[in-house]
Amino acid sequence: MYGAIIHAPGDVRREERPDPTLLEPTDAIVRTVAACVCGSDLWRYRGIADVPEPTPIGHEICGVVTAIGADVRTVAVGDFVVGGFNPSDGTCALCAKGATANCLHGARYDGAQAEQVRIPHADGTLVATPSMPEDDLVPSLLALSDVMCTGWHAAVSAGVTEGSTVAVVGDGAVGLCAVLAAVQLGASTVIAMSRHAPRQEVARRFGATHVIAERGEDGAAAVKELTDGIGADCVLECVGTEDARHQALAVVRDGGAIGLVGVPHGDLPVNELFWRNVGLRGGPANCAAYLPELLEKVLTREIEPGLVFDLELPLAEIGEAYAAMDERRAIKVLVRP
Amino acid sequence: MYGAIIHAPGDVRREERPDPTLLEPTDAIVRTVAACVCGSDLWRYRGIADVPEPTPIGHEICGVVTAIGADVRTVAVGDFVVGGFNPSDGTCALCAKGATANCLHGARYDGAQAEQVRIPHADGTLVATPSMPEDDLVPSLLALSDVMCTGWHAAVSAGVTEGSTVAVVGDGAVGLCAVLAAVQLGASTVIAMSRHAPRQEVARRFGATHVIAERGEDGAAAVKELTDGIGADCVLECVGTEDARHQALAVVRDGGAIGLVGVPHGDLPVNELFWRNVGLRGGPANCAAYLPELLEKVLTREIEPGLVFDLELPLAEIGEAYAAMDERRAIKVLVRP
Structure with missing residues (x-):
């Protein structure tokens, strides 16, 4: 063969x-x-x-x-x-x-x-x-x-449920599937962070309620504006880089959770997670x-x-x-x- | 005054x-x-x-x-x-x-x-x-x-629910209250890790189904023997030292979760958490x-x-x-x- x-x-x-x-x-x-x-x-x-x-x-x-x-x-x-x-x-x-x-x-x-x-x-x-x-x-x-199982795993790991506000970091195939998963699990707000037009388009077809092109502090501010000023209940981190994890921390609300499916590279700020009561869960689907x-x-x-x-x-x-x-x-x- | x-x-x-x-x-x-x-x-x-x-x-x-x-x-x-x-x-x-x-x-x-x-x-x-x-x-x-709210927070953060198997690391007042919380939340197996007789006694009065005096590898082996060889669904880490976190990692099953209420000192092995699909959540109650x-x-x-x-x-x-x-x-x- x-x-x-x-x-x-x-x-x-x-x-x-x-x-x-x-x-x-x-x-x-x-x-x-x-x-x-x-x-x-x-x-x-x-x-x-x-x-x-x-x-x-x-x-x-x-x-x-x-x-x-x-x-x-x-x-x-x-x-x-x-x-x-x-x-x-x-x-x-x-x-x-x-x-x-x-x-x-x-x-x-x-x-x-x-x-x-x-x-x-x-x-x-x-x-x-x-x-x-x-x-x-x-x-x-x-x-x-x-990719669909992995995006689903991100959403399940972050505890997405009826009425959750969700932000998705990463607009690769997994990130896009995570958008679809969050919508399917009943999230009321699903924010895709993406600056590539074709990927934004797929995110919207998957049911994203908002697309945010900004990153870093600007991206976090844009997410907070859509989430009562506090950030998203659940953040689906579908990249795995340290930058992506920092982005996830910047957009998750205190007491929220990050679902992690990008293989992690770099460190975790355990003290910030603790004092902000931010949960972290994920791995292979x-x-x-x-x-x-x-x-x-x-x-x-x-x-x-x-x-x-x-x-x-x-x-x-x-x-x-x-x-x-x-x-x-x-x-x-x-x-x- | x-x-x-x-x-x-x-x-x-x-x-x-x-x-x-x-x-x-x-x-x-x-x-x-x-x-x-x-x-x-x-x-x-x-x-x-x-x-x-x-x-x-x-x-x-x-x-x-x-x-x-x-x-x-x-x-x-x-x-x-x-x-x-x-x-x-x-x-x-x-x-x-x-x-x-x-x-x-x-x-x-x-x-x-x-x-x-x-x-x-x-x-x-x-x-x-x-x-x-x-x-x-x-x-x-x-x-x-x-202490009771904090022990409760450990159990809630780890997702203790009806039928969970739970191990509690730490036998201070918070750890003992975490035992009580796990029992109240419906856990079927609640293992208190303690080697002090008066604390073991309180753990038992709070409903611990098992008390394990061993620590380290021996402690982990004893917990696994009580949990189908895989470790506990939920581990409540009520100390905050790096030793306690390693103990928690050694007794949690793959796909399980650690509820963290001891203020964390030291590092987190993010790669181990990821590949083992172990969740981590907690903070002030x-x-x-x-x-x-x-x-x-x-x-x-x-x-x-x-x-x-x-x-x-x-x-x-x-x-x-x-x-x-x-x-x-x-x-x-x-x-x-």
Whole structure:
């Protein structure tokens, strides 16, 4: 089969790779219908994370099951499936608590920008659609494999609920999905902080009640003007830089909470958090816990997270897919094998 | 009147001080029925915090209103009242959110180890009992002015709810009240980490289902044995040292939360929090938000937080009250003027 290999920063190529095979009785093999490039894939592309040797890359797909291990019960060959980027067994004590991202037997996989992928813990990880979905649903189904679950996790972690005021820091695909999540969870005010017109447009289509282009102190002042002068109940920090965390602290109200899904770099001002009674919660998303509800919302067309894909390319042009995201010419690139 | 003055580390004396007077139309003057010494008062007593000049000290009382300002509406002269250590106006945008500890016009007071005290924002801060309470309720009413609200805040901040598994780090008066709070909020397992027999006894009377004397790795292993091998859903950190925070991290499960009410000293391992999906929330307690419910529980004798007082002294022996707490001869000392 063909699949993407990252050789070095700036160098991702489609190459021939061996077909994946079942390694464990709990595995499934999925033929990719659509895959995509993640913001976190860019770390290696940009040389921020190491590429010690040529490595298959990608962790977001949806597709059709072509083989299952002997112990797989909940998906069958021929099923159209989506699954989160962080496979979980669905049976351990942490999965039972809904903390599937931290499954005691959790696995990560890489190499999903490819024609086929082996998915570990198929029963705990994959969810099948009742029938073959219409093709225009594919982008939204694909978004469930990471960015929509991650945006949802930001909102859940910050405790967004009916009537919350919410500000979202970060207008990448995750930030935009966090806007959608906040709206779905009943927030009355959802402020997207974005200064890129195409992203502002997606934020509005996702239900943002306000878009603020300013950053720093000006951005904080603009958020406060929309929130009784005190700041937002919940801030969804979808970047991970120290700047983004400071922005989040500047727009959250005292007694509010920050949902954190950008992998944190830099320090935390624990004393400020404490005296201001600001909560902090987040991490990798509990995809398996969120998928059934989110899949239902996609299939009934209640949400359309696939709007974050503004470019579609064939796997043969995987290099251009990375370049477009790296150069911010695209929000997120969908790749067809 | 007489009141306590801290002159220097180790030197607290009862002295004559001017009677307090109404300074603002929202003030009340309260004649002290009982006051007490707080763990945080010990910072100055131990020389950890500065004592730049002789200063009235104390921030926990209950008593009888003797005068009110022209704008006070909800308490009257002759009322028996309790109030939190952090006065709040009850009307600002943050109080409206329940974040009374961070009231936009919040005030702190000191000097409550005295015969009389001026309380700012009387309407937002003080709650009156329907009638003069029986004397044996006084310790529990006094506990509402700080430690019970603070323990409650730890449990609320960590999200303790029906069926939660909870571990409490710290067996001071606040930690013990946190045990009581977790039990009241419906936790099914409440583990008190304590190695002092008298404190273990209070924890048990407050409803702790388990007491663990071990600390560090051994303590964490013991908590895990009681929590399906994964750790507690909620950990209430009622100390504030870096050691205590590390203990909290060692006993919380992935995807769980730490409620933080000990003033934090030292750093936070933000990367560990993130990858383990551990939430962190806390700060000074929202006393005014919690008082009505907690007062009702005390008056109906559903809870008896006053059990944390294991020594009672007259104000004339305030020096001994401090020494007894400093030397850990007492959990918490009640002072009668």
